[in-house]
Amino acid sequence: MEKLINKTVSILDSGGLVIFPTDTVFGIGCRIDRPDSVRRLFSVRRRPEKKAVPVLVSAIEMAEKYFLSPLPNNVRHLMKVYWPGALTIVYNVRTDKVTPLVRAYGKTIGIRMPKKKLVLEIIRRCGVALLGPSANFHGFPAPSNIRDLDPELARGVDLVIPGESPIGRASTVVDCTSSPWKILREGSVKIEAK
Numbered sequence: 001m002e003k004l005i006n007k008t009v010s011i012l013d014s015g016g017l018v019i020f021p022t023d024t025v026f027g028i029g030c031r032i033d034r035p036d037s038v039r040r041l042f043s044v045r046r047r048p049e050k051k052a053v054p055v056l057v058s059a060i061e062m063a064e065k066y067f068l069s070p071l072p073n074n075v076r077h078l079m080k081v082y083w084p085g086a087l088t089i090v091y092n093v094r095t096d097k098v099t100p101l102v103r104a105y106g107k108t109i110g111i112r113m114p115k116k117k118l119v120l121e122i123i124r125r126c127g128v129a130l131l132g133p134s135a136n137f138h139g140f141p142a143p144s145n146i147r148d149l150d151p152e153l154a155r156g157v158d159l160v161i162p163g164e165s166p167i168g169r170a171s172t173v174v175d176c177t178s179s180p181w182k183i184l185r186e187g188s189v190k191i192e193a194k
Helices: 002-013 035-045 060-066 073-082 117-126 151-155
Strands: 018-021 026-029 087-092 108-112 172-175 182-185
Touching: 002 018, 002 117, 018 117, 026 035, 060 073, 060 108, 073 087
Parallel strands: 087 172
Antiparallel strands: 018 026, 087 108, 172 182
């Protein structure tokens, strides 16, 4: 495991792309602070630039580096209750910390802390958030196991980490930019709008 983590971090630190299993579905990622890698990820996934990508963090404190502060109580509550886990929180972004392409040239960002020890450790060792959209071509189903991963997509990255994504369903996405918050996508976590 240690060897795999070190190899993955080295690839990410040098600007590479990695496909990995999360708790929900397989993701494809790169460091948030590498604009060339971000552009490559969009290209490999054939993702339109007007579509923001979710970001994965290893701790609440890391999320706070990217969200505009001060964070409202409802955002803190969701983080404490549902993280790590299958909830993506959309909130106002610190535009000085996140390149325009990641946030689709907007003022919000979706952040999640996955419940997968391997991924959390990789993010922690990188020291920055990773982009974490599903490992599929835009508009196609997200794979929950390695067998469902499109071989063409796999050829476009520098490393594929095998494994399973136990939930097999995308995260729930909640928009916390207004009160009460709004559920943008029903996923594997059930929450009540507040």
